[in-house]
Amino acid sequence: MSHSKISVVVLGREDSLKKALVTIILGKDLSQLSQRHVLKNTKIYENDKYVVTCTPGMDTSCVDIRELFAINHHPHMSLMVVEDGFSTEEVQQQIEMLHHITGRPTEELRVVLPLKNKHPDKYPFKCCTLGEVFNKLSKLTEGRYLLPTDKRHADHLDSDMSESHMSTPHPLMEMTGNHSGTKVNLVLLGMAGTGKSASGNTILGKKAFTSRTSSNQVTTKCQEAETRIGSRHFRVIDTPDIFDDDIESSVKDKHVRECKELCKEEPCVYLLVMHVSRFTDGERDILKKLEKAFGNKVQEQTVILFTRGEDLKRAKMTFEEFLESCQPDLKKIIEKCGRRCVLFENSNSRSPQVEELMKTVSRMFKEFKETSDHTNKGWSWNPFAKSK
CATH class of the missing domain: 3.40.50.300 (P-loop containing nucleotide triphosphate hydrolases)
Structure with missing residues (x-):
């Protein structure tokens, strides 16, 4: 031949x-x-x-x-x-x-x-x-x-x-890499004051990132901390605001490079943190800014993490009612991210809300895996799958 x-x-x-x-x-x-x-x-x-x-x-x-x-x-x-x-x-x-x-x-x-x-x-x-x-x-x-x-x-x-x-x-193809022991990066992104650091601490179950109420940016450089949730190993990455139009492009580009360096070769899930009772003009085109920083497939790797869930409780509104009645521009963002949304009431300890986040991320992995329709060679595309 x-x-x-x-x-x-x-x-x-x-x-x-x-x-x-x-x-x-x-x-x-x-x-x-x-x-x-x-x-x-x-x-x-x-x-x-x-x-x-x-x-x-x-x-x-x-x-x-x-x-x-x-x-x-x-x-x-x-x-x-x-x-x-x-x-x-x-x-x-x-x-x-x-x-x-x-x-x-x-x-x-x-x-x-x-x-x-x-x-x-x-x-x-x-x-x-x-x-x-x-x-x-x-x-x-x-x-x-x-x-x-x-x-x-x-x-x-x-x-x-x-x-x-x-x-x-496709970025999600890179998640197929190594076995069920693969470390997964959870990258916290969002405008200043939305509660990225506090959400990171909730996920970690400890206070690893500085978090306080402020109108100014508290996090000034990318930081990381690691934890295990169940049998899975996670690297949680806290980031400064890379979406503010008033911040110099060179500074934002530096933060993006730092973030990518921390992510290394492991699978990446982007957690877009937004305040449940505040939607700003700067957030209307946040997906375009996200794509510019991390590529045009980033939406498929994104979960929207809404903070200040207690505000909805005070308004006697369920999370589902909020998602259905929110502003049209915010609703478009939600739809483009596959309606993958979770609600946090940040505290110093883990709670069922972290479990809900894990379920949402797992479903995202599973959906892509089902689309690919292959799990061969003894490894699993889904980092959340049980070890064989």
């Missing part, structure tokens, strides 16, 4: 989506890979197993695509990426356009579906999930005496390709 590399052509209108798929196939950031040009607007990346051709946008350089397929008559896989919320009619038109440009049968092209589109058989064109792409690649490599695709990619790459700026593997 041949030992030559597997040839993959990646097509589509969105450059960021195409580069994301190339990055995931090859397992490295594109800046770390060799690249070459056979045509003006076409880039080819490769490693020891694959040669992946990233084509120009179909609307701008049809000539390049025609010439590419003239050079490479029969790539092993021809994949077209589409955005989340794509129009079936528009995709069908793109496929027909490619057929006329390249002369290749439409059946040879596979549309790579975003995460939310789980039923390839309901579309009038050939399509597949990322997991199916990597199963096929694995079979091709094994059949050609090449090392198979990294199993972690094959098992977990039904990740969301719907974000147009994705340039690295």
Whole structure:
């Protein structure tokens, strides 16, 4: 059998989506890979197993695509990426356009579906999930005496390709790493005065962070403390305010770098701390600020932690009533974070509210694991799963 590399052509209108798929196939950031040009607007990346051709946008350089397929008559896989919320009619038109440009049968092209589109058989064109792409690649490599695709990619790459700026593997994939003994980072984020430090102390069950009522910022640098909750090991990271528009960008960037350094390689859960009875103008675009600091997938790793639960008690309002009746802008933030919300009444000791936080985080892990639909090799994606 041949030992030559597997040839993959990646097509589509969105450059960021195409580069994301190339990055995931090859397992490295594109800046770390060799690249070459056979045509003006076409880039080819490769490693020891694959040669992946990233084509120009179909609307701008049809000539390049025609010439590419003239050079490479029969790539092993021809994949077209589409955005989340794509129009079936528009995709069908793109496929027909490619057929006329390249002369290749439409059946040879596979549309790579975003995460939310789980039923390839309901579309009038050939399509597949990322997991199916990597199963096929694995079979091709094994059949050609090449090392198979990294199993972690094959098992977990039904990740969301719907974000147009994705340039690295999905952040939650990094949570698949090590066994049930993996340490989990809980990163406290939010505006000054929302109760980040007090919430950290509640989670830890001890006073590790300085906490006092103040209109000024009390926490001025990132701090960490560790604890065990049940059989799990957690690192709780308290942060200064990185969302205040009046703070210099260089200072905020420094805090973000410190936070990322503390997180190291372990899974990260972001706890966005907000005051239950106060929603400020500075918090209206807090998710955009969060994405800028930690990447455009951060919402999928975020739990909103509301403090001052006692205020709701005084108002004789349940937490569920608050979530349903809150301001529209706050409700949008809640929805974008998957309605993962918990309520704290901070004290010096642990209480059922910490258990509720653990359940919420665990559900978040479980939801992504179920989406990936794989738990192989004796390890569990979910750090909260019991050791085997």
